[in-house]
Amino acid sequence: MRIDKAMLVGAALGAAMLGGCTMNNGSGGGSEPSAVADLVTANGQSVGRATATATSGGIQIMVDGRNMPPGPHGAHVHTVGRCDAPTFESAGGHWNPDTKKHGMQNPAGPHAGDMPNLDVASDGTGTLTFTLPGGTFDGLLDADGSAMMIHAGPDDMRTDPSGNSGGRIACGVFRRA
Template identity: 60%
Template sequence: MRIGSIGTATALIVGAALAGCASDDAKVGAPVAGGRIATATLRTPAGEEVGRVRVTEVSGGLRVTIDARLMPPGMHGTHLHAIGRCEGPAFASAGPHWNPLGTKHGSMNPAGRHAGDLPNLVIGADGRGTIGVTIPGGSFDALLDADGAAMVVHAAADDMMTDPSGNSGARIACGVLVAG
């Protein structure tokens, strides 16, 4: 089919629909002038640096980016935790997942998801992996409250449903978020 044979009315309808989608997508996650940033260095229980985390205030939420290296290959659960402490070896000091609304765990859980539930981080054979995700409705002030927050990477994949942590196993890396 030639482009010219679509018809003007059809082309206008399709164009308007696509423009509407782009407009809706731009509302959440767009950079905010003067948006705040927090960063963390991910470390193993032995103190080895294995990655960096960046949380950026964006329109309608928070953007979280994880850049990991020197980690075991496979899928790993990733979560924002409610307390800004990373005392090894188990990193239990980071507390539970960040959950300001008191919901259940997991994006596939019909009872909701924690605000700190993030996608699994896939680490390749080279020990590297990166993810970026926007948390709609996430608040910088709520995340970095009086006791701060931490990013935790788990040993196993998150099943995205089981409460409280998706059966994602031990905490193998942790980083305290610091506003900058």
Template identity: 60%
Template sequence: MRIATLTMIGAATIGLAACDKGGMDTGTPVADGQKAVATLQTAAGADVGRATATEVAGGIRFTLDGKAMPPGTHGAHVHMVGRCDAPDFTTAGGHWNPTGAKHGSMNPQGPHEGDLPNLIVGTDGRGTIGMTIPGATMAALLDADGSAFVVHADADDLMTDPSGNSGARIACGVFRPA
């Protein structure tokens, strides 16, 4: 029993060491890394939260802190254009997809870089998500036409191209360097 336990610990140590990428795992904060923030608003201009993009080793970490949102499950995505014109926020374009993938983490040809987990909002109107997108860069996020963070009315099915059947856009914010 003791030998089996030691063997398992040794294998786990070797496995973890294999994940080391020059001393910094994907997602580790980068000293003096770039950050961008998007203040989310409804079509009526109400403040409903904040999305943050932070440069980390090997990608970008996206977080969302939502408030005063309708309870339920909502699709949440980074969109290609840094515009949030009310009432429908269609000026934000499609999902951020610099690699040309299909939509959704459950799609064998996906996901878009802008595909994030569903936002679950409680009865208090609050919800949070966080996810690191490996390979994403701040240069692509903050390109000439920028990018936006959008929350949708319905849950994302995480598979249907191009938007996961996530419904209308109910909140939007443009990423700005912080």
């Protein structure tokens, strides 16, 4: 086989382009495991995405919301990976493997899935990044999975079991990215 200069340049360009890419399949090799949850309302409208990434300190959750009602909303990881409309009760309660009380301001808390409120701007968008300390990726994606839940109102960060955050308005099941 004859190799010419154009083939060598093409191979070098391809290698350079691939050099900056990484695959995140959760199998190690330098990549941290990750999972995504596409958030939908009870009528199936897409309202954002949550991304979970394993870190040395737990699991970092990034929520990117859109087309949501303005204001603060309780945001929690729930214990079951199901989002059956219209109430999303199939997702169970907050992820709580250590059987603690709800709320980051509760002396007997928090649940492993408790997070700060998602603040949604007047244009319907909001972002939240928070690390669930001590959470494990294996726990997040256990046999029955887990779900990201957005509630109608703000979480008061102390009232058990849900922070008085109201109904469940958006839900997404975490799946490996």
